[in-house]
Amino acid sequence: MSDIRLDAIWKKFGATEVIRGIDLTIDPGEFVVLVGPSGCGKSTLLNLISGLETLSSGNIFIGGRKVNDVPPRDRDIAMVFQSYALYPTKSVRDNITFGMSVRHIPRQVQDAAVAEFAGLLHIEDYLERKPAQLSGGQRQRVAMGRALVRKPDVFLFDEPLSNLDAKLRIEMRTEIKKLHQRLGKTVVYVTHDQIEAMTLATRIAVMDAGHIRQFADPFTVYDDPVDLFVAGFMGSPPMNMIEGKLRQDGGSFVECGAPGAELRFPLPEAMARRVAGHDGLAVILGLRPETIFAAGSELPGPDRYCFELPVAVVEPTGPDTMIVFEIGGRDLIARVRPQDARPQGTRFRFEVEMRKAKLFDAASGLRL
Amino acid sequence: MALPKALSRSPWRSIDRWLPQIVVSPLFAVSLFFVYGFIAWTVYISFTRSGVMPNYTLDGVGQYVRLWATPRWQVALRNLVTFSVLFIGLCLVIGILLAVLLDQRIRIEGAIRTIYLYPMALSFIVTGTVWKWILNPGLGLERVMHRAGFESFTFDWLVNADFAIYTVVIAGVWQSSGYAMALFLAGLRSVDDEVLKAAAIDGAGPLRTYFGIVLPMMRPVFMSTVIILAHLAIKSFDLVMALTGGGPGYATDMPATFMYAYAFQRSELGVAAASAVMMLVTIIAIIVPYLYSELREGRR
């Protein structure tokens, strides 16, 4: 088990800055997920850690050793790629043992390692086949086997599940988590899928445009996002973002909606204290869909706010029903119990749990 | 669009329906007549006693017996084998070598590629003319070596019946090896980057990566390059005509020049037709299995 430390690293391709000053410390045995929109530099960051790209500046330490100039083969890492990158002319067995045979590891040791992991990954029945003769899920397992078999200190995954269908993806997700729990190795895992990030990570690093916006455990990232970007990226359906103005006349409110038909969301006391003295500030109120429900459908609690608006669209998903409504011309989503849903066009009485609301500065996007 | 109903059901509609077939049929007819019809005619003539003029009475395999008994044809076949083996072999070796070297993130790759490939834009006649001058006994390479101090150097391959065929190989390889390079380089570039990254992570160095992983993946490219080069070799006519004219004597004759000589200079139509059929059969034996597997691959 090794820790990984990134110290002020930059990566430029010609004039394009892809990684723009990242510091990150990953503890031994952690499962860190790098998540962010496509093109934000996740793969590049992973390639820097693996040595597949050279740094422009900064330092990388793996297990306390500075590895800036250490080639990939000597970093004690293994990697799983999105396309699986299996060697098409080699059998499954030879794919798995290639790394060991390059290192002149004795045949018996190789065979023993194959036997161990083939069983674990359920690929023992097609060890002699070529990758072209395998299904997508089987190829994925072989790619995992190739990474596991050398028993490296650090595993790097670059969107390993993106090419699988939805059902298989969930299955493999669970298996990867089990493997991590069993082997306890340090993992850096790249994905653009925030559900994958939430389910797998011990800590999530949310990336945007070459920066890390937030690095924290999944619950914190979800419940305590540092800014609009993180809040908007995590969660599905995404957090409702309502533009408004801070009003401090006899209590603290966020006032939003068209003039004449404003809604005034009262802020809970703790939040009100934090924003005291900013009367009139342009803010964005963030409400997760599950914090808006049918009035009276939950046990009463403090800091609730009720309002009534027409239903624009009804979207049943099975366990919950999404109700789309409009404030100030923007679509917002409430997650209600199916039995509380009302048809499109009827007026609906919503209740908001204001304690779970997030407040952002509209100008800087930062949490208030 | 308010077209009257009657009009939309007029005969034009049904012609429209058949238009694709109508458009393709002239091409199809041309192909039937000018390819298959002509082949049939040539095959037929090869089984007649045709001499200066076509003669349509069937005469069995007489022309083939005469063809195979002709020493000049045997020389042509031997030359074809020698030429093909050396030409294909050298083009492959040079092509693969240059493709692998060019694949090493060379900054001026584009310029180098342009230089390697320009001979392909030349006519074989031009190539033959140049190499005829370079290999000229006396004024050519020989003179260069003499002036450089190698007084005893002689180079008379061009006029030496035993070696002249190798001059055709030299010129042919010069012209076509860049083509092989381009095909292999395109093949190398189609290898998924992630496979190369995986090999680097597995610890393979450049040699191990190429010989263990990348080149084995080039098998289909290798196959199609061999086929294309073989095709070029069997059809090679221009180069021989320009470089040696088939000479000295008929020492560098190939099936293509043999056929031309018998058809247009000696007017022995029957033998010419028989030799053309032999060429066709050879090419079919190479091309058809290849096309078949290619088309099947494509469908998968």
Add this chain to the structure above:
Amino acid sequence: MNRRQIDGIVRRGGPWQAVQRGVLFAVLALFCAYYLVPLVVMISTSFKSLDEIRLGTLTSLPQAVTFEAWAKAWGSACVGVRCDGLQPYVWNSVMMVVPAVALSTFLGALNGYALTKWRFRGADVIFALILFGAFIPFQVILLPMARTLGVLGLAGTIPGLIMVHTIYGLAFTTLFFRNFFIGVSDGIVRAAQVDGASFFGIFFRIILPMSLPAIVVTLIWQFTQIWNDFLFGVAFTVGESNPVTVALNNVVNTSTGVKEYNVDMAAAIIAALPTLAVYVLAGSYFVRGLSAGAVKG
């Protein structure tokens, strides 16, 4: 051809790396010389006088540059019995190449379109039959073609040669366009049909404009092939109507008089210049043509 995307795997530095890199560039440079020397020899010889050729060597550069050989090759070298230089034959080639290239490209596009985007029954079989025509050794059609041209009264004429090149170029151009159109979504044709466009409407207004790259590749390929052709030229034309490749071969292989290597080289450059120019100006299309020529089913 796209370049390698990997920016740089971290490798151990050191002198060994530098040696490897040095050997790499040495080999590449050596082959550059291999391919370029004949061109240099060709050009430098064409600017030498005959005396200089007799006294100097192949690789020496011209001491006194003279354009005599060029003037002679262009205007007064003897091709057979006629001594007008290559000039008339260059025009022959131009007059043959332009219609043959245009016709075979256009018809190839039309047929490729009909065969791929309107997959009527038997289209695959028809395509396979046509495709075969691209691979036959042309020796097998020389004799009947010579007779057919005679019957049509086109023997030894440029229109006859145009016809031959168009017919035997069609298999290739159809193949090129079929390979290109296979990559074009059928949905485009369906959508246009739903909008009421006809077979030709779709071809001219939608398919042709989007196949510009394929058209350029095919034009360049056909131009190179037909300009450089020797077999059809020597078999189906006589004297006056010879294309430039045949004339060049006649200039070089006339056995009478003194061998004028400088004129030969100038003539060779004249014959090569059009295709070389196309290669230099549109190299990437040329390369694409080459790899398209490597049949992909």
